[in-house]
Amino acid sequence: MIFLSDFLNAEVVDVKQHRVGRVQDLIVLMTDPFPKVTGVILKGTKVRSIDWSLVRSWDNKELSLKVEGSQLQAHQRLEAELWLSRQVLDKQIVDMDGRRVVRVNDLQLSQVDGNLLLVGVDIGARGLMRRVGLEGLGRRVAAILGLDWPHKLISWEAVDPVKSDVSSVKLRIAHTKLAAMHPADIAEIVHELSPDDRSAVFAALDDEKAADTLEEIQETGMQASILERLDVERASDILEAMKPDEAADLLADMPKERAQLLLQKMEEDEAEDVEELLAYREDTAGGLMTTGYVAVLHTLTAAQAIDRLRELEPDAESVYYVYVTDEEEHLLGVLSLRDLIVAKPDTRIRDFMIEKVMSVPVDASIRDVGAVIAKYNLLAVPVVDQHNRIQGIVTVDDVMDRVLPPRVAARRRRIF
Amino acid sequence: MARLGKLEQPLRFVRSRRGRLLVLISVVGPGVITGVTDDDATGVTGYALAGSQFGYDLLWVLVVTAICLWPIMEMVARMGVVTGKGLSDLMRERFGVAPTLWAMLLLFIANAATTVAEFTGIAAAAQLLFPFAGDTARYVAVPIAAVLVWVLVLRGNFRIVERVLLVLSLVFVAYAISAFMAHPPWGQVIRQTFIPTFHTNTGFILIFISVVGTTITPWMSFFQQSNVADKGLHPADLTYERADTAIGIFMTQIIAFFIIVACGATIFAHHVTVDPSDPSAFSKIALSLAPLAGKYATLLFALGLMNASLMAASVLPLTTTYAITEAFGLERGIDKSFREAPAFLTIYTTLIVLGAAIAMFPGAPLALITNLPNIVNGLLLPLLLPLLLLLANDRRILGRYANGLFTNVLSGAVFVFLTGVTVVFLASIFFPGLFGG
Secondary structure, three states: OOOOHHHHOEEOOOOOOOOOEEEEEEEEEOOOOOEEEEEEEEEEOOEEEEEEEEEEEEEEEEEEEEOOOHOOOOOOOOOEHHHHHHHHHOOOEEEEEOOOEEOOOEEEEEEOOOOOEEEEEOOHHHHHHOOOOOOOHHHHHHOOOOOOOHHHHHHHHHEEOOOOOOOHHHOOOOHHHOOOOOOHHHHHHHOOOOOHHHHHHHHOOOOOHHHHHHHOOHHHHHHHHHHHHHOOOHHHHHHHOOOOOHHHHHHHOOOOHHHHHHHHHHHHHHHHHHHHOOOOOOOOOHHHHEOOOOOOOOOOOOHHHHHHHHHHHHHHHOOEEEEEEOOOOOEEEEHHHHHHHHHOOOOEHHHHOOOOOOOEEEOOOOHHHHHHHHHHOOOOEEEOOOEEEEEEEHHHHHHHHHHHHHHHHOOOOOOO | OOOOOOOOOOOOOOOOOHHHHHHHHHHHOOOHHHHHHOHHHHHHHHHHHHHHHHHHHHHHHHHHHHHHHHHHHHHHHHHHHHOOOOOHHHHHHOOOOHHHHHHHHHHHHHHHHHHHHHHHHHHHHHHHOOOOOOOHHHHHHHHHHHHHHHHOOOOOOOHHHHHHHHHHHHHHHHHHHHHHHHOOOOHHHHHHHHOOOOOOOOHHHHHHHHHHHHOOOOOHHHHHHHHHHHOOOOHHHHHHHHOOOOHHHHHHHHHHHHHHHHHHHHHHHHOOOOOOOOOOOHHHHHHHHHHHHHHHHHHHHHHHHHHHHHHHHHHHHHHHHHHHHHHHOOOOOOOOOOOHHHHHHHHHHHHHHHHHHHHOOOOHHHHHHHHHHHHHHHHHHHHHHHHHHHHHOOOHHHHHHOOOHHHHHHHHHHHHHHHHHHHHHHHHHHHHHHHHO
């Protein structure tokens, strides 16, 4: 097997067997599915980098060139190139199959049709030992003990490199593989990355996916820090795609000026919803509620109400309850989705709605909200102002997160 | 859903956790936690020995170590804020496998030695608390403490444990009160704080090195950076984090100051000799609290020592384990099972078992063991600092937050000072006659 560590620091000799310098790094071009080695970074030479095509052969920590040392031509650098030792080796990458972040101990190369390709990542102890020149020793020890000492390799196709180098910002790593994962999985992985890498991942996701992933990250501090590192336009787009209550929670964790700026950049409708939520204390029903509920006018018929529901559904967090209001948003009653569907299409909804609807005031404590939801077995409870106008709903899952002890609610416990 | 009216409302931010976070950080931020944890069993012992044996002669060292701490802790705090990564993570990415391996090996040895010292502190505290039980006290207390630390950190909530121990650290105030009640010659105390005194005998040099070594330790850099990184601060909050760091250093040093003054005004002033290799050393040191607590001095001292030891015993193995697993990309996390993260749990458990076992060794000279790691740490620092400097100067890592000239010059001076201390120490070992014994 060929590894990057076989090349690093290898002696470079020219066609006349004169010593030219040493190998510092290999350059690959980010081709699909496997990157191709296109150049060599040298040290101890006048020419810093040469084309891989000048390499005749390599063996046993020695790289032989096809030309004379004095005739070396510099390698033309391209945008989509990566320095393996500087930018990939020892860094963290995402193992897509294992859905975790691992560290690159070595890189596996392979010769295919005259090209040297980057095919795999060594994440095992064997790679570590190879790096310090002890692989042979380890192998002998394993042999004496009669043990098999396997390589721990992941195919390059199954990894997603995370950039962590300021100088490589130009090189936009697509993160296409990562973007295809479930938001909950992306969130899990993002947890383990550094802030810059997190933002790089988010930059690669579309707005909806980014919003879903952000909602899956339950630490608001981390959510805020991710958005803070994205540019304002992009951050406000993601906020728009988020549920208003989650967006409000997140903005509360940002410096005020930054939050104001983001709100201004958001679409007016969405910004308004979020702003309203921000005006409530976080430990009250108002602070916990979302504006993603469904309300219909009491004058509608069942059929009209269902039509209205179709229009609103994409945005609503809970459609199991349909709240009935008058023109000024005073809460008059509630319908279950089932009531609405089984009713005769032309019945007016105020004739069959449940008028005795449980609600909580905006300043109710979270504990009280939880008590109401638990007592009446609700999936959500409407939140009203002092004039009984509906302001939002609190859903059972939001209240669970807050009422349960934090250890149960947190998906993962971490210290550092 | 469709909102009627209600436009043009003034934007009211009733909710803003951000401000609170920043305030909190400057009160009990990573710097303060690191600073207080720094006054651990080895710290209390080192400062107490300094005060008991040499009175106020070593007070000036605290000013020097504070100056040394600043660039080091500021650099790691800055790296934590800007990169959001731990120190060993950065080392691995910047220096590759071999140098990281050496750094981790040294860190492991130093921290293992320090962990032993923390459990020894627990042993000593237990013996002071239950003098009638003799050696049985530590044979019971140390395993209990080991299990407690293991369980609380891995299966309990580390952050809560940390906060509780931090609050209990208020017991250190006892040294300040005791120091005032002993009526030391304040003029001389202040003078000796700012004007260096030096003796060229091995005893003084050993204490000098251990005071430096207990104050500036490699593990603090790792702990502080991970802790800062975990806060997820934005580079714009760097000012707060610097304030936090400065306050942390001040806390470390002010506690040390009062321990030295309390011991100087009592033990040293009454010409009690404290020999660290003598089993009764701790009960003599405890007398420093007599002006405040009278016959309860021993009790108070033991509680302070117990708390400081427990705090560091829960921080040190964890920091070490995180540093090593992070450097080598091994599966880590306190919520992982053994099958998920074998290396993490093995290293963590080894450190605690090793620490506890050595601390229980029959007839172990407790005060000596608690002082030994100070010397190891003191010797390691000149090796760690160049690595820190390389990282903090790297613009590929820190961009425009890389070191400025001031930090580099100051760090250079610190490096020269620490190397000098090490050379002097080595000379005193290999040429015992050099300083007149």
